[in-house]
Amino acid sequence: MIFSEEILKWYRENKRQLPWRDTRDPYKVWISEIILQQTRVAQGMPYYQRFVAQYPTVSDMARAREEEVLKLWQGLGYYSRARNMHATAKTVVSKLNGKFPETYEGLLKLKGIGDYTASAIASFCFDELQPVVDGNVYRLLSRYFGIDLAINSTAGIKQFKELAKKVMSTTNIRDYNQGIMEFGAIQCAPRKPYCLHCPLNKSCVALATNRIAELPVKLKKSKVKLKHFNYLVVVDANGQTILEQRKGKGIWQNLYQFPLLETKEEMAAISLGQLKDLGLGDHPSILLYNERPMVHKLSHQHLYTKFWILRTDKVVAKAIPWEKLPDFPVPVLIADFIKRFKF
DNA sequence: AAGCCGGGGTA
């Protein structure tokens, strides 16, 4: 049987019921695709439900404040997705009359929509003949066709896209694209795929040559960097604390955190001179909350973190009541501390 | 072309 027919058949028999599969509304499909970038379905599902409930239309999202969108996104990671999503909602409303573009080319111009996401929305909503090539598709194609070209090299990206286009269905691109990703995710899983009862096992090159475990090939990723974070948790005379918004380029852009001292080495003690003009007076008490640094692991950084509790009998200007903290979008590292810290 | 950007699930 033809490759695409096998995919479609398998999909009909094995598809999961997912809310964004019941609609052709590009707004909802778009939300689901942004959320699912580098994110498993199980992790993204509750976020999808919350975003659709909170913002039923693109106008609702466009009207929201970025902080509110980030708060709803809190815990999903890769926060540029949320910022770009919000910016695109505003663009669609202000420049496109509230309507999403209906072509791959048009969608590609929007912030946060790259080749994969433009192909997904164009094919799912408008039946445009564009193949989707996500991590699942790379894996399936590299194994089935026995291709050891690195999937994240420039040549690999180009070749896999061409191959995906060559083997795609031209009669039901919507189900086929959903199907090939589902097949890769469930049947052709990263480790221990179910080759024994795979409908493609008669013609899979990797299986025939015993290379399932070696494919796909991926270029090595850069090394993890170690950083030392010292958070200054102020407790003032009114039991209020200080939060600052992260600006600039790095991680957690536009999220909030306690005032931060980043150091080259682990810090043993804090002197009054390091308290960043927080307005704590001359005699705050300094207590180290965790003697052993907590290690917060991101994919590219390991953050060795200490929380320093700074109590003062002064009233600190612009301090925030502890009960207001849940209103602010914060990294998981900060949210976990807030949850555990009782003062 | 390579680096950067989160957090969580899985074997």
Added chain:
DNA sequence: TACCCAGGCTT
């Protein structure tokens, strides 16, 4: 642990 996830943007 190491790898991966319905990737995209910046340098």
